[in-house]
Amino acid sequence: MKVLLLNGSPRRGNTRAALEECAGALNECGVETEIVDIGTQAVPGCRACGACHRLGRCVIDDAVNEFAEKLRAADGFIVGAPVYYASPNGSVISFLDRLFFSSRGGFAHKPAAAVAVARRAGTVASFDVLNKYFSISQMPIVTATYWNDVFGQVPGQAAADAEGLQTMRNLARNMAWMLKCIELGRANGLEPPANEHESVTNFIR
Ligand SMILES: Cc1cc2nc3c(=O)[nH]c(=O)nc-3n(C[C@H](O)[C@H](O)[C@H](O)COP(=O)(O)O)c2cc1C
Numbered sequence: 434m435k436v437l438l439l440n441g442s443p444r445r446g447n448t449r450a451a452l453e454e455c456a457g458a459l460n461e462c463g464v465e466t467e468i469v470d471i472g473t474q475a476v477p478g479c480r481a482c483g484a485c486h487r488l489g490r491c492v493i494d495d496a497v498n499e500f501a502e503k504l505r506a507a508d509g510f511i512v513g514a515p516v517y518y519a520s521p522n523g524s525v526i527s528f529l530d531r532l533f534f535s536s537r538g539g540f541a542h543k544p545a546a547a548v549a550v551a552r553r554a555g556t557v558a559s560f561d562v563l564n565k566y567f568s569i570s571q572m573p574i575v576t577a578t579y580w581n582d583v584f585g586q587v588p589g590q591a592a593a594d595a596e597g598l599q600t601m602r603n604l605a606r607n608m609a610w611m612l613k614c615i616e617l618g619r620a621n622g623l624e625p626p627a628n629e630h631e632s633v634t635n636f637i638r
Pocket of ligand 1: 442443444445446447448449515516517518519520550551552553554555584585586587588
């Protein structure tokens, strides 16, 4: 059982610290983890070329495609993003737009969670934005004892946010529990339901 965590910050700072707290608690519950850092390389946005519908992957063959493969093999997903101007930072949005658009439902039924990290404001709005990727993709959203936010400005400050880190640990334990419930269900023949796809109604016909 493995959870993949994406650090959307270009630095190894407070977002990574929040994800490391999650990873530690997941490991204690017997769940394997891997943290992937988005890094400082530019992450191009979606070109809306639609080629991914044919290829099953993004035409921009970079870390997004690599991550998609890892996520298909993983059981759960946690994304952490620093808050920039009261939204998730631009790189993480570009990354997730392309990851989810090119994977077209390939992550369905994997539990997922979002974490937002800020100096002071914008975490709840960012949390909302990040959860939208999951709620359109049939990914059960794992929650905790507060909205998943951690506060800090310069790297290292997240360590002082005791409640934020407690939320991360509770989130991780809830995710481990959900993963085990799903595994138990599967072992007893309980598979996810099939979807209907016949009706797609655009406004302009
Ligand atoms: C371009 C930019 C915009 C930011 N905007 C906000 C903001 O809207 N609200 C806030 O509380 N902090 C804001 N911050 C501070 C970061 O969210 C904060 O430093 C956070 O800890 C960064 O996470 P990291 O250490 O993982 O990079 C901003 C930082 C940058 C670089």
